[in-house]
Amino acid sequence: MSRVLYAILLVVGIGLMIMPLSVPVFKSTAEYSVLNTDWNGVSSFGKLLYSKGEIVPVLTTYDSAGLGEKKGSLIIVGPNLDFTDEEIAELREFLENGNTLILADDFGTGNQILESLGLEQRFGRGELITPIYSKNHHYPITAEIMDENLGKNVEKIVMYNPSIILNPQNALVYTPNSSIFKNSYGAFAVVDKVEYGSGEIILISDPDIFTNSLFRENEEFIKNLLDYVSGPFFIDEAHHRDFNPYSSGTITIRRAVNKELIFYYILFVAGIAFVIETGIWLKVLEKILGLLFRFFKEEKESLEEIIKSLENEGFNKELLLKIISEIESGSKLGGRYGR
Template sequence: MKIEQYILLMIILIGFISMPLVIPTIKTTQPYSVFNTKDEGCSNFLILMHREGNVKPLIYPYKDTDLKENSVLFIIGPDVDFTKDEGELLKNYVSSGNTLVIADNFNRGNSILKYMNISERFSNKPLYDIIEPIALYNGGYILLKNPTTIKDISNTNGHIIISSSASSNIINYPKPNNEKSYPLMVEKDYGNGKIILISDPNIFTNQLFNTNKKFLKTYFNYSNQHSIVYFDEYHHSDVNPQNIATIVVNSNNITPKFLSYLSIIVLIIVVILESDKLQTILINRIHNIIIDIANMVGNNKLFKYLTEENNNINDIKFYNLDDIAKKYNMDKSTLYKILSKLK
């Protein structure tokens, strides 16, 4: 194998080893993103939904063809405004029999409600509760972090799923005669489908996931109802394509130390592949050395040395071995060692 082939082998190995490092990975600290593994992210909820069925994050503007029938779409804490065209798309999506979940508190959730002609709104006013951060539902409670409330549901077909305690108030802390229960999660029919409004997206976050997991797993159990679960990531400013620079390549593992270890591995592979050839070259080299010695000192003297057991290399005078040592680029002691091994 030529030196060029060794270099090519090393390049190929580096390519295979570093290949996983160049696969794009979405790295974001965007609150409520399913790609965010920190406390404010929703990666654990994504994993939970993945165990229940198929999931698909949407990081590009979606069209009718992107949203399949018999599915559910989660929009959690959007901080990018929706457009009228998106409102029309989602109206048709839900009306045809699908489910839309909108979880928001102080961001852009109301923009989609306006374009879908839904009367309910997120009040965008902070909720204060004496027993905060606990919210009650039929069968238990969940933890909240920074909730608002849902307003204007009295004249609609909205059904309250979760509410605050009776000792709550908005804008200011509860006081006697100035407190009541407020709706925090509402479910309503929309055409043949369903819309679910949640006034605190934090219930999905990793920080509160362990406490809220039971409710999330039970209420959002879509394994037998929906073929796919979508997550809207396009309306997260740090994830959508206009900030695609957040897709990074991590190549920090290719260090000089790593390359030195890789070189040793390549050397071992080469030695294994070339062992037979090296052995043949070495044998031929020794054979040529012996022939030169025999020609120089005489075949009889060399034969006598090799066949008589009591002869010692120091007792037999080999003349002019310096020329042979110089020819093969070795010292005279190395030639003596070769002869000793042959004896």
């Protein structure tokens, strides 16, 4: 076999292992979508999720996705579509099996989930005013983080027109003490942890902390939040009313070189070359054919020995040969031979 053919085998095989892949890029203009790269999307948060572990976008209803049987954390950011009774049942099963729900909402449909699960917590409906803010009063700031793990390396949390959490069970983050919500004055919970079955729900009263526009300011807090829960991460895209994924081109993915796999492939090609060039395959073929011929020869000799033995016992040799001939030809013996 030509050396050129061996070279082609090597080049083509290794090329397929390391060849870059071109895959389509999908985007969306929906607010709080992980596919939205604009200021109001959460694509930066999606990249962080990917770096932390497996991320699975949920693009259909929970019952269609079989959410109740999954393991990990479900993340719902800014939902604005209603949840069906079947979805609530799947979510309940998901939580009772020891999983986590992160629900970030302010004025969307998050309260429907809380009410359907029989919880007393609610996202408040009203304007929150705090004495400390970033650009203007629409961007309140807080550093009142009760959990030291959530507060690690976090200087502040920047929000945008947040709500508050009513009837908190275990508040993890508060607003500054001199905040105002409707006719109430004081510190209000903006992050709360609620136990549910064997699982837990983390409520966040401002989905905007995950958006690309505020991601840099809140990145350390979000990292700590993800360390607080476990993956894989299921991120809800099904409850964004304007979710409209579209292709925006392709990206090229370069695959890492698997040196061990390449080594075994080269070894495989070398083995083929050795077997062919040394003529071993011919010897093996000759051996197989020899065994086959020997088998058929032995079968023929044993048949002749049987006829000879029967002839010695008084049977007619010609009759025996005729019987064998008719058996081999597939015909049946007539009455003159006893059938």
